Amino acid sequence: MKQNIVLIGMMGSGKTSVGKRLSQELNMPFIDTDTLIEEEYGPIPKLFEMGEECFRDAESKIISRVSSLEGAIISTGGGAVLRDENVKALRNNGVLVFIDRPVHFIAENIDCSCRPLLKNGPEALHELMEKRLPIYKACCDYHVVSDNDISNTVLTIIELLKNDGVIRP
Numbered sequence: 001m002k003q004n005i006v007l008i009g010m011m012g013s014g015k016t017s018v019g020k021r022l023s024q025e026l027n028m029p030f031i032d033t034d035t036l037i038e039e040e041y042g043p044i045p046k047l048f049e050m051g052e053e054c055f056r057d058a059e060s061k062i063i064s065r066v067s068s069l070e071g072a073i074i075s076t077g078g079g080a081v082l083r084d085e086n087v088k089a090l091r092n093n094g095v096l097v098f099i100d101r102p103v104h105f106i107a108e109n110i111d112c113s114c115r116p117l118l119k120n121g122p123e124a125l126h127e128l129m130e131k132r133l134p135i136y137k138a139c140c141d142y143h144v145v146s147d148n149d150i151s152n153t154v155l156t157i158i159e160l161l162k163n164d165g166v167i168r169p
């Protein structure tokens with residue numbers, strides 16, 4: 001069974017861009033859980049209007065579904081690891097790669113308008129990162145510090161996964 005490569009990390013850490021590049025380089029399909037949530041349940045800000053739990057429930061349903069895939073690159077929302085059940089499902093047939101991009105880089109160019117948790121500006125990123133960093137670290141198989149260059153991050157991930165035999169050279 002070919003394992004999924006699951007990208008976790010903060011909003012704006014580059015999961016989607018890195019995921020798309022990995023998908024091209026490794027010839028594996030790319031899946032974005034936020035996109036699937038929006039296709040099935042509507043815009044993320046609308047879900048948040050009904051309460052964060054409403055969004056998290058939709059997210060868990062989508063994660064449970066994509067976890068049964070094989071050989072996909074799965075980009076998750078920044079809060080996907082907040083529920084243990086999501087982490088368990090994603091780990092079932094996947095390796096979790098934490099893209100750790102320093103918050104000051106994220107704050108420089110993140111689009112807050114489509115991210116309800118940043119509706120008051122990017123300042124909230126610091127607090128979120130403080131809460132989530134231990135969770136990302138505890139649940140990831142690979143911790144990749146992103147130096148703000150997507151190509152480097154992609155190469156680092158491929159190297160790590162090849163060395164461990166997760167992907168074939």
Ligand code: S3P
Binds near residue numbers: 012076077079114117
């Ligand atoms: C969230 C991150 C977002 C999206 C939602 C909640 C979070 O995804 O899932 O707005 O809790 O960090 P990105 O990480 O792709 O921005």
